[in-house]
Amino acid sequence: MATEARPTNIGIVAADCYFPKQYVSQTALESFDLGPTGKGKYTIGLGQEAMAFCSDREDIYSMSMTAVQQLLERYNIDPKQIGRLEVGTETVIDKSKSVKTVLMSLFEKSGNYNIEGIDSINACYGGTAALFNSMNWVESSNWDGRYALVVCGDIAVYAPGAARPTGGAGVVAMLIGPNAPLVIEPGVRGTHMEHAWDFYKPNLESEYPVVDGKLSINLYLKAIDSCYKTYKQAFERRNPGKTFTLDQADYVLMHSPFTKMVNKAYARVLYNDFLANGAQGKFAKVDPSLAKLTPEESYSSKDVATVFADISKPEYPAKVEPSLTLPKQLGNSYTASLYTSLLSLVANKKDELLNKRLLMFSYGSGLAATMFSIKVQSSVENIARVINLPDRLASRTAVEPQKFTDVLLHRQQNHSATSYKPSGLTTELFPGTYYLSQIDDLKRRHYERVPLSQ
Amino acid sequence: MATEARPTNIGIVAADCYFPKQYVSQTALESFDLGPTGKGKYTIGLGQEAMAFCSDREDIYSMSMTAVQQLLERYNIDPKQIGRLEVGTETVIDKSKSVKTVLMSLFEKSGNYNIEGIDSINACYGGTAALFNSMNWVESSNWDGRYALVVCGDIAVYAPGAARPTGGAGVVAMLIGPNAPLVIEPGVRGTHMEHAWDFYKPNLESEYPVVDGKLSINLYLKAIDSCYKTYKQAFERRNPGKTFTLDQADYVLMHSPFTKMVNKAYARVLYNDFLANGAQGKFAKVDPSLAKLTPEESYSSKDVATVFADISKPEYPAKVEPSLTLPKQLGNSYTASLYTSLLSLVANKKDELLNKRLLMFSYGSGLAATMFSIKVQSSVENIARVINLPDRLASRTAVEPQKFTDVLLHRQQNHSATSYKPSGLTTELFPGTYYLSQIDDLKRRHYERVPLSQ
Numbered sequence: 034m035a036t037e038a039r040p041t042n043i044g045i046v047a048a049d050c051y052f053p054k055q056y057v058s059q060t061a062l063e064s065f066d067l068g069p070t071g072k073g074k075y076t077i078g079l080g081q082e083a084m085a086f087c088s089d090r091e092d093i094y095s096m097s098m099t100a101v102q103q104l105l106e107r108y109n110i111d112p113k114q115i116g117r118l119e120v121g122t123e124t125v126i127d128k129s130k131s132v133k134t135v136l137m138s139l140f141e142k143s144g145n146y147n148i149e150g151i152d153s154i155n156a157c158y159g160g161t162a163a164l165f166n167s168m169n170w171v172e173s174s175n176w177d178g179r180y181a182l183v184v185c186g187d188i189a190v191y192a193p194g195a196a197r198p199t200g201g202a203g204v205v206a207m208l209i210g211p212n213a214p215l216v217i218e219p220g221v222r223g224t225h226m227e228h229a230w231d232f233y234k235p236n237l238e239s240e241y242p243v244v245d246g247k248l249s250i251n252l253y254l255k256a257i258d259s260c261y262k263t264y265k266q267a268f269e270r271r272n273p274g275k276t277f278t279l280d281q282a283d284y285v286l287m288h289s290p291f292t293k294m295v296n297k298a299y300a301r302v303l304y305n306d307f308l309a310n311g312a313q314g315k316f317a318k319v320d321p322s323l324a325k326l327t328p329e330e331s332y333s334s335k336d337v338a339t340v341f342a343d344i345s346k347p348e349y350p351a352k353v354e355p356s357l358t359l360p361k362q363l364g365n366s367y368t369a370s371l372y373t374s375l376l377s378l379v380a381n382k383k384d385e386l387l388n389k390r391l392l393m394f395s396y397g398s399g400l401a402a403t404m405f406s407i408k409v410q411s412s413v414e415n416i417a418r419v420i421n422l423p424d425r426l427a428s429r430t431a432v433e434p435q436k437f438t439d440v441l442l443h444r445q446q447n448h449s450a451t452s453y454k455p456s457g458l459t460t461e462l463f464p465g466t467y468y469l470s471q472i473d474d475l476k477r478r479h480y481e482r483v484p485l486s487q
Numbered sequence: 488m489a490t491e492a493r494p495t496n497i498g499i500v501a502a503d504c505y506f507p508k509q510y511v512s513q514t515a516l517e518s519f520d521l522g523p524t525g526k527g528k529y530t531i532g533l534g535q536e537a538m539a540f541c542s543d544r545e546d547i548y549s550m551s552m553t554a555v556q557q558l559l560e561r562y563n564i565d566p567k568q569i570g571r572l573e574v575g576t577e578t579v580i581d582k583s584k585s586v587k588t589v590l591m592s593l594f595e596k597s598g599n600y601n602i603e604g605i606d607s608i609n610a611c612y613g614g615t616a617a618l619f620n621s622m623n624w625v626e627s628s629n630w631d632g633r634y635a636l637v638v639c640g641d642i643a644v645y646a647p648g649a650a651r652p653t654g655g656a657g658v659v660a661m662l663i664g665p666n667a668p669l670v671i672e673p674g675v676r677g678t679h680m681e682h683a684w685d686f687y688k689p690n691l692e693s694e695y696p697v698v699d700g701k702l703s704i705n706l707y708l709k710a711i712d713s714c715y716k717t718y719k720q721a722f723e724r725r726n727p728g729k730t731f732t733l734d735q736a737d738y739v740l741m742h743s744p745f746t747k748m749v750n751k752a753y754a755r756v757l758y759n760d761f762l763a764n765g766a767q768g769k770f771a772k773v774d775p776s777l778a779k780l781t782p783e784e785s786y787s788s789k790d791v792a793t794v795f796a797d798i799s800k801p802e803y804p805a806k807v808e809p810s811l812t813l814p815k816q817l818g819n820s821y822t823a824s825l826y827t828s829l830l831s832l833v834a835n836k837k838d839e840l841l842n843k844r845l846l847m848f849s850y851g852s853g854l855a856a857t858m859f860s861i862k863v864q865s866s867v868e869n870i871a872r873v874i875n876l877p878d879r880l881a882s883r884t885a886v887e888p889q890k891f892t893d894v895l896l897h898r899q900q901n902h903s904a905t906s907y908k909p910s911g912l913t914t915e916l917f918p919g920t921y922y923l924s925q926i927d928d929l930k931r932r933h934y935e936r937v938p939l940s941q
Contacts, residue, residue: 039493039626128579128688129696130853131609138682146679147717151616151855155585155605162605169623172493174673219628225600228592234582235930237691237903242583243929263601399584401605449691475697476689 039172044213044407046180047108048416050376051100052203052363053091054463055430056083057437062198065434075198080292080357083431084364085202087188088440088457089447090468093124094135095480097184098467100204101136102482104182106465107419110208112143116179117170117209119150121159121368123234123397124187126478135478136184150181156232157288158397160185160205160368165403167209168217181209187367190441192241197441199291201364205372214411215375218390220271223263223404225256232398238449249398251332253294254301256402257394258328261305264404278306278313282392282406284382285352286374289360298394299353300341304331307341315344355381362426371395379413380422386413430461451476459483493626498667498861500634501562502870504830505554506657506817507545508917509884510537511891516652519888529652534746534811537885538818539656541642542894542911543901544922547578548589549934551638552921554658555590556936558636560919561873564662566597570633571624571663573604575613575822577688577851578641580932589932590638604635610686611742612851614639614659614822619857621663622671635663641821644895646695651895653745655818659826668865669829672844674725677717677858679710686852692903703852705786707748708755710856711848712782715759718858732760732767736846736860738836739806740828743814752848753807754795758785761795769798809835816880825849833867834876840867884915905930913937 059081063071075081087096097120105112120132131152140148149170153162160183167181186204191197231249234242268277279285279302287298307316308324323337331337358381359366359373366373371393379386391407432440440457447453453472462468462483471479513535517525529535541550551574559566574586585606594602603624607616614637621635640658645651685703688696722731733739733756741749761770762778773794777785785791812835813820813827820827825847833840845861886894894911901907907926916922916937925933 039628041628123583125579125582125691126689128691129577129608129610130684130687130689131855134609134680134682134853134855136682137680141682146681146713147677148680149619149678149857151607151609151612151851153605154583154608155588156583158605165603165629166620166623169620169627169629172628173623173626174493174495175619175623175676222629223601224603226588226591226602227600228588228590228595230584230929230931233584233930235580235584237579237582259600397605399588401585401588403603475684476687477684 040176040211041219042213042216042410043168043171043209043211043219044217045207045215046210046213047104047208047419048205048372048376049100049104049107049420050203050205050359050369050373051096051103051186052085053087055088055432055461056085056362057432057434058083059198062434062437066198078293079198080296080361081198081364082361084198084200085362086190086200086437086440087202088461089444089455090457090459090462091188092126092469092478093122093132093186093188094126094478095467095469096186096188096202096204097132097136098139098480099465100186100206101182101184102139102467103465104206104208108208110180112140113145114180115140115145115148115182116177117149117167117181119163119166119181119183120152121161121163121183121185122152122187123154123156123159123367125154132184155401156397156399157367157370158395158401160372161395161403162401164207164209171210183207183209185368185372187369188240189365189367190240190444196244196246199365201366203359203363203366203369203373205369205376207372214409214413214416216408216410218406218408221264221267221406223260223265223267224402225259225263226401227252229398229400231400240444240448250294250297252398252400253298253396254332255328256396256400257298257301258305260394260402260404261302278310279303281390283352283389284356284378284391286356286371286378286391287394288371288396289357289374290365292357292360295353295357295360296342296345296349297338299349300338300345303341303344304337358422376420377422380417380420383414383417384412494630494665495673496667496670496864497622497625497663497665498671499661499669500664500667501558501662501873502659502830503554503558503561503874504657504659504813504823504827505550505557505640506539507541509542509886509915510539510816511886511888512537513652516888516891520652532747533652534750534815535652535818536815538652538654539816540644540654540891540894541656542915543898543909544911544913544916545642546580546923546932547576547586547640547642548580548932549921549923550640550642550656550658551586551590552593552934553919554640554660555636555638556593556921557919558660558662562662564634566594567599568634569594569599569602569636570631571603571621571635573617573620573635573637574606575615575617575637575639576606576641577608577610577613577821579608586638609855610851610853611821611824612849612855614826615849615857616855618661618663625664637661637663639822639826641823642694643819643821644694644898650698650700653819655820657813657817657820657823657827659823659830661826668863668867668870670862670864672860672862675718675721675860677714677719677721678856679713679717680855683852683854685854694898694902704748704751706852706854707752707850708786709782710850710854711752711755712759714848714856714858715756732764733757735844737806737843738810738832738845740810740825740832740845741848742825742850743811743828744819744824746811746814749807749811750796750799750803751792753803754792754799757795757798758791812876830874831876834871834874837868837871838866
């Protein structure tokens with residue numbers, strides 16, 4: 034077989050995120066929704082601190098425009114340096130026209146129309162698919178030396194009820210190229226895809242999904258089992274003589290529908306390590322009969338959950354917590370969730386991350402899941418400086434639960450409107466935010482931008 | 488920069504298509520819709536012969552399942568040999584769950600869940616995006632030696648009126664790997680993407696798009712100009728000393744919303760050749776002032792249209808017509824359209840194609856477009872034998888325009904139904920066709936299959 038050369042050390046060269054200025058506190062929301070009996074339900078039960086949300090001024094087009102334009106500006110990237118741009122989202126507001134094509138409006142002035150890539154869709158997995166596609170492009174014979182730009186993000190809203198506090202909003206934009214500080218380890222991946230109805234959106238005029246919560250949690254755990262096994266095999270094939278256990282991962286980042294799920298998921302990986310080698314020191318006190326459960330039994334076993342949650346306690350604060358800032362503060366941003374974890378970790382740890390391995394788990398209902406890993410090869414200080422998380426989070430505005438509830442009702446009532454003028458105040462947006470100015474009589478959407486300095 | 492080896496000669500190793508058994512004749516439809524004054528409107532004006540359509544028994548999930556299962560069976564492919572499976576479509580019936588995950592149900596028995604790839608969305612371009620993504624995967628460090636499977640297809644239906652005869656239906660499945668008979672020429676591509684509202688689907692509960700026909704035709708021509716220029720540059724960079732003109736392409740295949748558009752498009756490429764070098768023999772009699780029009784003037788210039796249509800006449804029957812069998816017989820299958828052209832050409836020309844170059848143009852409104860080329864490196868007789876087009880087209884059933892109209896109305900009325908039992912007769916489906924048996928109270932869709940031999 035003839036061969037050609039391909040570049041290496043491909044990964045995330047730069048990144049930025051966008052989240053709305055407004056949020057509701059989960060402490061306030063649990064009290065508002067449930068009264069005194071609600072205390073701790075959202076904050077401890079779900080592990081959430083706040084939830085970002087949008088008025089009718091924002092949609093997936095505007096939020097993605099904001100994220101892309103900010104990344105180009107903050108890293109001083111010439112739009113002509115972009116050779117591929119693709120989007121992962123499940124916030125579908127048109128069945129045909131991709132978010133990507135709307136983003137092309139930001140490149141018009143540069144005259145750069147030669148930009149490959151469109152939208153990737155499957156629940157919360159679209160960002161990971163877009164990332165892999167962009168990396169493969171850089172490795173391909175069709176790469177022309179320019180950067181790829183991956184955009185992932187969503188507006189996650191649920192009908193009033195138990196699932197509503199698991200909403201959120203956010204977009205992450207990532208510049209992909211060779212010689213990256215955050216290198217995606219090549220050839221080390223475990224994927225599990227399966228036909229399932231755990232979470233889906235068959236009511237096309239509604240922003241709200243149909244969810245079978247228990248099934249979704251079980252499938253998330255099943256996907257971890259399967260992906261971890263395949264990831265481990267691939268790792269051991271690429272690193273002869275080494276055995277992969279969680280000890281080989283310095284940090285563990287996982288898709289976060291709510292951060293309590295990440296707790297469960299981390300414990301599940303430990304359970305997999307136990308099944309592979311129960312003689313490992315940290316499993317000394319585990320009842321060996323837990324290895325004899327069927328997978329189905331183990332998903333609902335209280336013993337498995339408690340025992341491995343306990344074993345995770347000494348490791349979790351160091352290996353997982355530093356990546357949970359944005360997932361806790363924004364809520365579930367669906368396709369962006371895993372990448373808001375990555376940005377949180379970079380913001381919190383900066384160059385302590387040098388030479389560290391980050392184990393990543395991406396899950397999208399339906400279902401599509403992959404485990405992969407990132408090796409930090411060079412300084413991420415510049416990324417941490419640009420994303421500037423502490424200041425940006427501190428400059429947000431807390432909104433009362435009643436106003437939050439009103440805003441969501443207004444979104445719901447106007448979601449499919451024609452000839453629509455949004456009423457949300459543009460003063461409630463960060464400087465530099467693109468916003469919906471009008472939906473015209475042909476349902477074409479029009480945008481303006483809040484000035485960068487006000 | 489460190490490098491690793493990658494495989495070459497990547498392209499289409501095997502392919503199959505699925506189209507519904509029922510069709511309406513365009514001769515009958517133009518007479519039914521418009522009376523005697525309609526004569527030739529659809530057949531000559533649009534260049535269409537027949538239109539495939541589905542009852543409520545079929546949707547994008549069922550049609551894609553049929554195409555994938557048939558490809559695996561007819562080429563005797565073990566489901567474990569598939570390492571990637573992805574779908575391009577704009578027939579969105581769920582905003583979150585991908586068609587890809589439904590296709591995973593076909594792989595359950597094999598135990599193969601380790602299959603990357605999800606859905607790519609942008610109008611008629613999704614199939615091309617999926618094809619490029621799969622090829623890049625084969626070239627990447629994450630390739631594990633298995634095949635990729637690309638599925639593209641749509642059900643194209645329009646509201647009653649002038650656009651309705653431009654509907655259609657079909658799915659193409661393509662097996663991607665190295666050492667392929669149909670090699671996608673590496674590094675030779677021209678892409679044009681731009682924000683436009685020429686055709687889109689903002690009415691999410693409806694199967695019907697919003698279309699600005701004139702704008703869409705002009706943008707298609709603009710995209711050809713831009714893609715042809717970039718393709719030509721890339722070709723000439725890769726082939727020093729050679730100049731690319733249409734004479735370097737043995738066959739020209741283009742996205743066909745209706746085949747008359749392909750006529751216009753071919754003439755447009757000739758106009759580009761004229762602008763690049765008016766001294767070429769075939770342009771001897773062209774008025775040089777036609778080179779001085781602005782692009783906008785040229786799109787609507789009757790002179791440009793007529794003169795280059797005339798010049799195309801001696802070339803068109805040999806270079807284009809052999810690829811139009813399925814586009815004329817099925818109508819617009821959106822993401823599958825360009826690939827139904829490819830299968831038509833393979834069926835009609837078989838190994839006359841050896842060592843020939845096929846120039847391909849993919850267009851999706853919104854807009855995303857790419858020109859690329861295929862070199863036929865080895866025998867395609869097996870593909871021609873498997874797809875067996877003449878027999879399959881001959882075994883279809885013609886349906887009267889009134890019944891066709893009734894079926895489309897029934898689809899329209901039940902498109903968003905919950906707890907729904909389709910009423911379309913399963914005897915009207917080809918053997919081996921998957922069909923919708925039920926939509927349950929949670930809008931989950933359930934399928935069965937017509938036996939292969941009846």
